[in-house]
Amino acid sequence: MIRIEGLTKSYGATQALRGVSFEVPRGQVVGFLGPNGAGKSTTMKILAGFVTPTSGTARINGIDVTVDPVASRRLIGYLPENNPLYEEMMVRDYLDFIAEVRGIPKARRAERIRNAVERCGLRAVLGKDIHQLSKGYRQRVGLAQAIVHDPDLLILDEPTTGLDPNQIVEIRSLIKELGKEKTVILSTHILSEVQSTCSRVLIISDGRLVADDAPERLGEGEGGTVTVVLASRTGATLRTEEVRSVLERVPGVTGVESAEGEGSGTLGFRLRYGAEDIRRALFDAAVRNELCLLEVKRQHVSLEETFRKLTGGEKRSGGEAPRAPQDDQKPPLAA
Numbered sequence: 380m381i382r383i384e385g386l387t388k389s390y391g392a393t394q395a396l397r398g399v400s401f402e403v404p405r406g407q408v409v410g411f412l413g414p415n416g417a418g419k420s421t422t423m424k425i426l427a428g429f430v431t432p433t434s435g436t437a438r439i440n441g442i443d444v445t446v447d448p449v450a451s452r453r454l455i456g457y458l459p460e461n462n463p464l465y466e467e468m469m470v471r472d473y474l475d476f477i478a479e480v481r482g483i484p485k486a487r488r489a490e491r492i493r494n495a496v497e498r499c500g501l502r503a504v505l506g507k508d509i510h511q512l513s514k515g516y517r518q519r520v521g522l523a524q525a526i527v528h529d530p531d532l533l534i535l536d537e538p539t540t541g542l543d544p545n546q547i548v549e550i551r552s553l554i555k556e557l558g559k560e561k562t563v564i565l566s567t568h569i570l571s572e573v574q575s576t577c578s579r580v581l582i583i584s585d586g587r588l589v590a591d592d593a594p595e596r597l598g599e600g601e602g603g604t605v606t607v608v609l610a611s612r613t614g615a616t617l618r619t620e621e622v623r624s625v626l627e628r629v630p631g632v633t634g635v636e637s638a639e640g641e642g643s644g645t646l647g648f649r650l651r652y653g654a655e656d657i658r659r660a661l662f663d664a665a666v667r668n669e670l671c672l673l674e675v676k677r678q679h680v681s682l683e684e685t686f687r688k689l690t691g692g693e694k695r696s697g698g699e700a701p702r703a704p705q706d707d708q709k710p711p712l713a714a
C-alpha cells in the first residue's frame with residue numbers, strides 16, 4: 380500500500396528527513412513514533428501530498444505522490460496535526476462540502492456522508508457549528524472528513540493529542556474499528572497508544588528510521604529484570620549478602636539489587652539480565668543452594684525504555700530551527 384524509498388526533506392538548513400525507507404502492506408495499522416521534531420509530520424505530509432520531498436519517492440498503491448498527487452490523494456484520508464476545520468460551518472454542511480470537493484457524485488454523497496456520520500458517532504451534532512463542539516467531537520469530525528470518500532489508506536497525525544482520557548479511549552477504539560478495513564498510519568507520542576492500537580511500530584529519530592517491529596517484540600533480546608522472592612528450604616536464616624553472591628554468579632545475571640520480600644524468613648531481589656533468559660539457571664542455582672523460589676517475575680525492557688534508548692531521549696530542546704509559518708494549518712482540502 381505504501382512504499383517509501385530514500386525520502387529526504389530539507390526546510391532550508393533544517394534536515395527533517397535523512398533517507399527514510401519503509402513499506403506498509405494493505406491492512407496494517409502502523410504507529411509512527413518519535414520525539415518532537417523527529418520527522419513524523421513531514422513524512423505524513425509528503426504521503427498526503429502537502430509537502431514535496433527533497434529527494435526519494437513515496438508511492439501509494441504504486442502511484443508516486445509527487446508525480447500524480449490527484450490520483451494518490453483519492454486513495455488517502457488525511458487527518459492533519461491540530462485537525463484544522465472550518466469553525467463557522469455546521470458539521471452537516473462541512474461534511475457535505477468535503478464530499479463535494481472530494482468529487483463524490485451527488486447521487487452517492489448522502490449515503491457516503493451517512494456512513495461517515497454513523498461510523499464516527501456524529502449524528503447528535505450534525506446541526507451544530509464546529510466551533511461549538513468539544514475536542515473529542517472535533518476529532519470525530521476530522522476522522523469523518525478523512526473517511527467520507529472511502530479511502531484505502533488513513534494517515535492520522537497525532538489523532539489523540541489534547542483529548543481527555545475518555546475521549547482518547549473513544550477515538551482509539553474508533554481508529555481500531557477503522558483499522559479493520561483500512562490501512563492506517565498514525566503518529567503519536569503516546570507509547571501505550573501504539574501498544575493498544577497498532578500491529579507494527581516505526582520509530583523515527585532525527586529524520587531516520589531507527590526501529591521497525593511489532594510493539595511487543597521491540598526490546599526483545601535486550602534483556603530486562605527478574606524479580607525473585609526466596610526462602611530457605613532448610614529453615615536456616617537467610618543472609619542477604621550470601622544470597623546476593625549466589626544470585627550474582629547465576630549465568631546471564633548482570634546485576635543484583637535488593638527488593639521487597641514477603642515478610643519474615645524471605646528475601647527479595649531484582650536481577651538484571653542481558654539477552655539470555657536466566658530463569659532455568661536461576662532455578663538450578665536455587666536448588667543447589669537449598670533455596671526455595673517463592674516468586675519469579677520477569678519483565679522485558681519496556682517499550683518506553685527502548686524508545687528512549689533508540690531516540691536518545693528528547694531531541695535537544697532549542698536545537699530546532701524555528702518553523703516557518705505553516706501553510707498546512709488550513710482544512711485539508713483548502714490548501
Ligand SMILES: Nc1ncnc2c1ncn2[C@@H]1O[C@H](COP(=O)(O)OP(=O)(O)OP(=O)(O)O)[C@@H](O)[C@H]1O
Binds near residue numbers: 416705
Ligand atoms: N514548514 C517548516 N519550515 C521549517 N522547518 C520545519 C517545517 N516543518 C517542520 N520543520 C522542521 O522539520 C523537523 C521535523 O519536523 P516534523 O514536524 O516533521 O517533526 P514531528 O516528528 O512531526 O514533530 P512533532 O512531534 O513535534 O509534531 C523539525 O526540526 C521542524 O522544526
